[in-house]
Each structure stands twice: as C-alpha cells, then as structure tokens.
Amino acid sequence: MFDIRPVAYVIGLLVACLGATMVLPMLVDIAEGKGEWPVFAECAMITILAGGMISLACANAVEEGLTIQQTFLLTTGVWVALPVFGALPFVLGATQASFTDAFFEAMSGLTTTGSTVLSGLDELPKGLLLWRGLLQWLGGIGIIVVAMVFLPELRVGGMQIFRSEGFDTMGKILPRATQISSSISTIYVSLTLLCAGSYIATGMNTFDATVHAMTTVATGGFANYDASFGVFGPGTEYVAVVFMMLAALPFVRFVQLSTTRDPGPILRDSQIRGFFSTALVLVVLVTIWRMQSGDATGEPAFRKALFNVVSILTGTGYASADYGVWGPFAVSLFFFVGLIGGCAGSTACSVKIFRYQLLFASIRVQLRRIQAPNGVFVPRYEGRPVSDEVLSSVISFFVFFVVTLGVLSVALALTGLDFITSVSGAATALANVGPGLGDEIGPSGNFSGLNDTAKWMLSFAMLLGRLELLAVYAIFTARFWRA
Amino acid sequence: MFDIRPVAYVIGLLVACLGATMVLPMLVDIAEGKGEWPVFAECAMITILAGGMISLACANAVEEGLTIQQTFLLTTGVWVALPVFGALPFVLGATQASFTDAFFEAMSGLTTTGSTVLSGLDELPKGLLLWRGLLQWLGGIGIIVVAMVFLPELRVGGMQIFRSEGFDTMGKILPRATQISSSISTIYVSLTLLCAGSYIATGMNTFDATVHAMTTVATGGFANYDASFGVFGPGTEYVAVVFMMLAALPFVRFVQLSTTRDPGPILRDSQIRGFFSTALVLVVLVTIWRMQSGDATGEPAFRKALFNVVSILTGTGYASADYGVWGPFAVSLFFFVGLIGGCAGSTACSVKIFRYQLLFASIRVQLRRIQAPNGVFVPRYEGRPVSDEVLSSVISFFVFFVVTLGVLSVALALTGLDFITSVSGAATALANVGPGLGDEIGPSGNFSGLNDTAKWMLSFAMLLGRLELLAVYAIFTARFWRA
Ligand SMILES: [K+]
Ligand SMILES: [K+]
Numbered sequence: 014m015f016d017i018r019p020v021a022y023v024i025g026l027l028v029a030c031l032g033a034t035m036v037l038p039m040l041v042d043i044a045e046g047k048g049e050w051p052v053f054a055e056c057a058m059i060t061i062l063a064g065g066m067i068s069l070a071c072a073n074a075v076e077e078g079l080t081i082q083q084t085f086l087l088t089t090g091v092w093v094a095l096p097v098f099g100a101l102p103f104v105l106g107a108t109q110a111s112f113t114d115a116f117f118e119a120m121s122g123l124t125t126t127g128s129t130v131l132s133g134l135d136e137l138p139k140g141l142l143l144w145r146g147l148l149q150w151l152g153g154i155g156i157i158v159v160a161m162v163f164l165p166e167l168r169v170g171g172m173q174i175f176r177s178e179g180f181d182t183m184g185k186i187l188p189r190a191t192q193i194s195s196s197i198s199t200i201y202v203s204l205t206l207l208c209a210g211s212y213i214a215t216g217m218n219t220f221d222a223t224v225h226a227m228t229t230v231a232t233g234g235f236a237n238y239d240a241s242f243g244v245f246g247p248g249t250e251y252v253a254v255v256f257m258m259l260a261a262l263p264f265v266r267f268v269q270l271s272t273t274r275d276p277g278p279i280l281r282d283s284q285i286r287g288f289f290s291t292a293l294v295l296v297v298l299v300t301i302w303r304m305q306s307g308d309a310t311g312e313p314a315f316r317k318a319l320f321n322v323v324s325i326l327t328g329t330g331y332a333s334a335d336y337g338v339w340g341p342f343a344v345s346l347f348f349f350v351g352l353i354g355g356c357a358g359s360t361a362c363s364v365k366i367f368r369y370q371l372l373f374a375s376i377r378v379q380l381r382r383i384q385a386p387n388g389v390f391v392p393r394y395e396g397r398p399v400s401d402e403v404l405s406s407v408i409s410f411f412v413f414f415v416v417t418l419g420v421l422s423v424a425l426a427l428t429g430l431d432f433i434t435s436v437s438g439a440a441t442a443l444a445n446v447g448p449g450l451g452d453e454i455g456p457s458g459n460f461s462g463l464n465d466t467a468k469w470m471l472s473f474a475m476l477l478g479r480l481e482l483l484a485v486y487a488i489f490t491a492r493f494w495r496a
Numbered sequence: 497m498f499d500i501r502p503v504a505y506v507i508g509l510l511v512a513c514l515g516a517t518m519v520l521p522m523l524v525d526i527a528e529g530k531g532e533w534p535v536f537a538e539c540a541m542i543t544i545l546a547g548g549m550i551s552l553a554c555a556n557a558v559e560e561g562l563t564i565q566q567t568f569l570l571t572t573g574v575w576v577a578l579p580v581f582g583a584l585p586f587v588l589g590a591t592q593a594s595f596t597d598a599f600f601e602a603m604s605g606l607t608t609t610g611s612t613v614l615s616g617l618d619e620l621p622k623g624l625l626l627w628r629g630l631l632q633w634l635g636g637i638g639i640i641v642v643a644m645v646f647l648p649e650l651r652v653g654g655m656q657i658f659r660s661e662g663f664d665t666m667g668k669i670l671p672r673a674t675q676i677s678s679s680i681s682t683i684y685v686s687l688t689l690l691c692a693g694s695y696i697a698t699g700m701n702t703f704d705a706t707v708h709a710m711t712t713v714a715t716g717g718f719a720n721y722d723a724s725f726g727v728f729g730p731g732t733e734y735v736a737v738v739f740m741m742l743a744a745l746p747f748v749r750f751v752q753l754s755t756t757r758d759p760g761p762i763l764r765d766s767q768i769r770g771f772f773s774t775a776l777v778l779v780v781l782v783t784i785w786r787m788q789s790g791d792a793t794g795e796p797a798f799r800k801a802l803f804n805v806v807s808i809l810t811g812t813g814y815a816s817a818d819y820g821v822w823g824p825f826a827v828s829l830f831f832f833v834g835l836i837g838g839c840a841g842s843t844a845c846s847v848k849i850f851r852y853q854l855l856f857a858s859i860r861v862q863l864r865r866i867q868a869p870n871g872v873f874v875p876r877y878e879g880r881p882v883s884d885e886v887l888s889s890v891i892s893f894f895v896f897f898v899v900t901l902g903v904l905s906v907a908l909a910l911t912g913l914d915f916i917t918s919v920s921g922a923a924t925a926l927a928n929v930g931p932g933l934g935d936e937i938g939p940s941g942n943f944s945g946l947n948d949t950a951k952w953m954l955s956f957a958m959l960l961g962r963l964e965l966l967a968v969y970a971i972f973t974a975r976f977w978r979a
Contacts, residue, residue, distance in 0.1 A: 081869065169866060302910075341909040341912060344915050349905065352902070372895045376895060379892040380969065384564060384568075385564075386651060404888070405862060406866075408855075408891045408895075412859060415898055422832065423825070423828050423829050427785075429825075432824060432831070433915060450915065483863065486863065487866060492863075492867060
C-alpha cells in the first residue's frame, strides 16, 4: 500500500486551521454576552490539538508531490475529517445536537449544501450562526481550489477540459494549490465584502450581512432565520441574486479579469453564456406561469421568480417564498432545475452547465452521424474538438450521477421515507442544493425529522456530489489500495 | 427533398394489413351476439381502403432499397399511422371514446405500453378486448423486427452492436425485414400458443387466455379486467412470470436455438445473464421487505414479489396487487425498476440491460484510467472491445432518455398534474411500462382522468420510447429533410 502519511499531514494542518477559525465565533459569543463562548474555546482547543498531533506524527514523511492515489485520498479525506471536527460546536453548544445531526449539519455546511436539521435558528447564539456561515464559506473556497487544481489533475468528471486554462499545470500539486488558493482568496474575500456591504446598504444588520454574504458567495444557502430570505425586503433579494450568480461563474475568469482588465474572456465563455441563457429562460417561464395563474403580478411576480430560480439553479437553496405552493408546474420545474447547476470552477454544484453542453454536442454529432453514416464528425466545445477521454469522463459522471440518484432514492425509501421525500432528498443532497420537496424537507420544512440512517446516507450523498462522485468512488476500489 | 413515396407505399400496405386483422374481432363480436360486429366491419373497410389507396398511389415509386432518411421516416411513420387507424374501433365502438382517448389507447397498444384510459373493461364487448390484445401483439412483433433490422442499420442507441449477429447484414433492408419477420413470426406464434395453452391449463377460459397470451408475449400488459391479474389464481401468475421473462429475452437466440439445437449461446449471453441476475436480486429484496414488514408470508409473499418485479422489469405492467400500498420502499423501487428494462431484440422496452452493461463497462474503464493515467484501457462487451461509436451511441440514448424524462415531467406538470403523477407518468410512458405511481395513474388507477394535452404528450412519449428516441428525434432536424 502507498504511504498515507503525506495525506494525513495535510489533513491535520487543515483541521488545525479549522480549529483556529473557531476563535471567530468565540469572539462573537463573547460580544453577545450569553456566556456561550467557552463552547468554541473548548472546540478550538480540541480541534487544533487533534489536527496538530496528526500533522506532527506525519511530518517526517512530507513530500512536495503527491501520487495520484494520495491526491484522491486527500480530496475525500479533507471532506470527511473537517465535518467531524466542524460538528463539535453543534454537539457541545446550545443546539445540543446528537453526533448524527451535528455531522449532517457540518457536512451540509462544508459541502455548501445548506440542508439543515436545526430549527429555531432565530434564537440561536450568534456564535453558532456565524459557525454555520463559516463552514459554508470555507467549503466554498475549498471546492474552488479542488475544482481548479485537484479534479482536472485527477481527470474526474471531464474536469480535465479545464486543465491548461489560466494556470500553469506543470508545477507540483501542493505548491500549485497554495499559489491558486492565494489568488482565488483575494477574489473570494473581495466578493464577500462587496456582498456584505450591499446587504448592509439594503438594510440588513452587520451580523446578518456577514453571515449571509458568506453563505451567498459559497452558494451555500444557510440562513440565520427559519424563514430564510422570507424575512428580508425586495432590495436584499436583488442583491442576493447578483452575488449568487457571480458565485456560480468560473472563478478563473475573475482572476484573469483582475490581471488583464479585459472582460473579453468572460463574455466569450460558453459556460457563462449557457448559464445566463438558462437562467433567463427559466425566469421568464416561471414569471409567466405565476402571472397567468393569478398568484402574483408585476414586479413581485418577477422578483420571486428571479430569486427562487437563481437560488435553485446556482444550488444556493435560499427560499424567499414556499414555491411548494406555487402549483405543480413550479414544483416539478424546481426539482429538475436543481439538477442543472452552475459553472465548473465556481462554488456551484450539481451536474453543471459545461457537462450538459458537452453531452448535447456529443448528441448533435450522433444525430449527424446516423443521418450520414460515412461522414466524420467530432464534437466541439468552444471551437476546439473534444477528446474522447473528456467525453467518456463526462459521461461516466452523468451515468454515475443518475444511477446513484436512483439507488440512493430506493435506499432512503427503505428507511421509511415516502416517494417524494426520498427522491427529492437524494437529488438535493447529491446536487448540493439544500431544500427538497414535499411537506417534510420542502422549502418550508427541514431535515430534523428524518431517521438517523437517512441522515447518514444524505451526508454521504453530499460528499459524493461535492467531489464529483468519481473522486470518492475511486477510493472504494480494491485496485486503489493495491497501488 | 428525398422521395417519400416508397415509405408511404410500405406504410399503406401495413395499414391495409391492420385493417385485415380487424376481421378477427369482428368474428368474435358475431360469436358473442351483442350486435357489435358492424363496428369492426366498418373500421376494417375504412382501414383497408385507406391503406390500399395510399399504397396504390405510391406503387410506381417502389424500390428494394431505402435510403437512410427513408428508413427513419418509415420506422416513425408506421408507429404514427397504425395508431390512427387502430383507434377507430374505440371511437366507433361501445367505448365511444374521444379521438384523443382512442389514439392514446391505440398508441399504448402498438407501443406495448399498456397504459389504459378505459375502465369497465369487464363489461366491454369481446371484440374490443381482443382488439386491444391484437394491437399489443402486432406491436410486439413489429418492434422485434425494428430492433433486429432497422435500428442496428440506423445505428440508433447503440443497437449497432447487434448488427452482424445471427443474421446476414448485407442484403437490402426490405427483403431482409421480410425474411427476419418470417423466422421470428414462427417463434412468436409458438410462444403465444404455448402461453395461451398454459393459461388454459391453469383454469383461464379460452378467450381470456388468448388475449392475455398476446399481451404477455408482447410484454404489453393490457388485461381484460380492471383488476388486471388480481382476478386470477397463483398458477396463472407463475405461468405469466415464465412467459414475460421469455418475451424479454433477445429473440435472435430463440431463432438460433431452433436451428442449431444448441442452448450454449443463450446460456453465455451477457444480456440474459444480466437480466436474470437483476431479477433475482430484486425478487429477493422485495420478498424480504414484504416478509419483515409483516404484510405477507411464505409462498404468497414470494409469488407477489416475483410477479410484480418481473412485470415491471420486463415492462409488461400487469399488476396482481396494488404495490402502491406495499410501503415507500416498494413504490420507489418499482419506479426505478421500470427504468431498467429487459434485453434488446425482445418486446421489452426502457433503457435495457445491455446499455447499463456498456455504461458500467465504460465507467469501470474510466475508474482504472483515473487511477493509472498512463494505462490504456478499452471497455469490453462479451469479451470484445466496444467501439467508441457504439459507446457514444449508447450514451446519447441515455442522456436523451434522462433529459426527455425531465422535460416531459415539467411539461406534464405545466398541464396541472401533480409531481408524482407527472414524473411517474413521463417515466412509464417513455419506458413503455404501463402503470404509473400515485392515486391517479398508479397500479389501481388509470389514465382516463388526465387532461387531453397530457394524453397527447404521453402518446408522443410512448412513441419516442418505443423507437429508442433518436429514431424519432432524427426526423425533427432540418438537416434530415434537406438530404
Ligand atoms: K446549496
Ligand atoms: K408494457
């Protein structure tokens, strides 16, 4: 078997960093003065110590490069280890959650899913609310780095199509991850500050603005109130729409823009065009549906359609209205919109625009080929021919996604969940969207009433979906461990 | 534009043949003596005349060979023209159906879907019941010929993998269709007679045995009673299981068996092995579920599980119990089982075993490739490497299937159907299974209460699913008509 110590070293470091960030909610709890601060002090200590010890134990095996197996293990390992420690404040804090619930909440945070098992959010200590925001915010930047550095290198889910774009691919993987993280961080922090500032300008208080800005740019969807965005005004909704859309765009374009000052690459990017066209069509459709069914008129009809479509399409999962009562069309539509997703290389999740574009390009070629069997046709993306390797990679992802969705739905049903809860729960977890459908887990419900087995299954599904499935499945094969 | 007359000629002939078969229900109506026979006499006259006139008008353009465009148009044209005329007896006969309902019923028959808009089946004139059986029986043999001759030639949905198997592929397409039809017909008729005989042996009357044998070997699922197979005894259920399974196997293997007397190819066939393994796992799962939930015990638990699993897996769609009340696990499971399907080259429908096998082979290769980026791995099927062309064809089918399912569900919801009815209705129509889920279209309901728009959408979906989607979609492209 290969050496897992270099992997454990990095995971330990990241765990320790997570522990260090627990100081922020501790400070907030001290400021609030409800006496909750010792919880975060304790959690920070445990987490920093545990992470530090792991790292120290493995420090003598550190290398600059990682093998392909080590890289896989690192990617999955980080998203298993961090939720374990991220769950501590929910167990020890005011929520007094079981470990199952706490792990679910932390996994939902770090994968930017945003499904919650907590209710009574309005009454929680501010430290815990900030912690939920921080988990999503860290998960968001983490996933951008993974999507830009690790997945293309691992050739997972067709991400290799983005390999040589914008960044030099020749360096060692860990130094490159560090380098990319720092240029992305600047963008990510600026976006968050801009978002928080805009929220404050629309009347939100500073604390809510900070937490919601974090969960907006992470397309995470955790909110500080049980009613989610239902408590805020129209201006706030428009601000959220702008930043949810920005967060769903490929971050490499922002980096390019900041260095070259040329908006050309953004305007020409097929994913971005596809994403905006999709959003436009959906918003128009839902607005018309709402207006002709007489439920709403004028600006509110448009705004509610815009907000909820963008929220589900980007996989954020805020709700500003219970679209469960918008009639059957809206319910079915939102279910399938959640399976579209934003752009690759962003914090958005699900199948993603570029995969549909590649799949449709392949189908177009297929249709031509059956009409002219002797012609030679090659699918193209952004003008360049797409290699068979990328295509078969995208396809494996899509088939795996659909089959996993089916198996998971049946498995959830096996634990006693009804059809709509199992199917929409499986979909929302795998696509990292957040809310499901139906009375139990729909936009006006939450996940606390599910049985523990279902919660563990959903936690696993969030992990799978966030790491593009194959990155996780790969480590379950015997061949992997023999290497 | 290409010459459509050779296509119209063949379609005219087939319409006339359909008219000729209307004599059979006419004879049954005469024998029953309810005075219903003039309906079929009239329908037969209209249909034979119309078909004959079309053929005569185009007779001077007949050629032995068809271009690829003509072959596409023929395949879809047949499955549009025949339901139009097949619908006549439902409009003019005792059911007094609207054309929408009648077309839905005829399309459901000829595509071997088996969803019905008729209730009060127990009281219908026997002629109409026989007609429903005949539609499915003819649709069943028709689809085997299409699957063995047309689809491989058209390179649709990966069916080209079966091109050179068992039959010479060099002949002209129409003579070959005729030749294959005759050898398949012998098998098909023998199976039907054997099935009818076995039904009679278990106590069914001759008429019911005939109709149900027709709808069994066609994996069609129309029954003579509103309660479907609920009215028959255990012996009948076991007989049905045997013949549903036989009907879902590739018919080319039966032809081989009858000429070579060697069962080897059947036992070695990957599809057949995959099909039986899938069935076994599902039956065991459902039996255990039913027994541990205390709903049923011993033989009845096993039998009900066996019958309903086989019925849905083969896409037959008979129900011998309302599995809608078997609890959430059974409901979700049956939904996804309907998306598996039987073997290619049979009367069974849906995605089909061989496509999943090819997709999984491709994913296995993908997993190896990401673990050893420099290795060369090629997916194999039955020991032979699978060409990229076949794989991308299978993939196009799968993606098209999933995306069509999504779009259709949303479109159905737009007409006012609730989530479970839209999604399960779209799935059952596209997979040609028959029953949906939920109170309205579940195993104990029927499709009569849906609005007309939904019925037309579902009729179109049945056509799409039966002809493996791309064969239909191909004729909607502008390039097709320019050729
Ligand atoms: K989310
Ligand atoms: K059927």
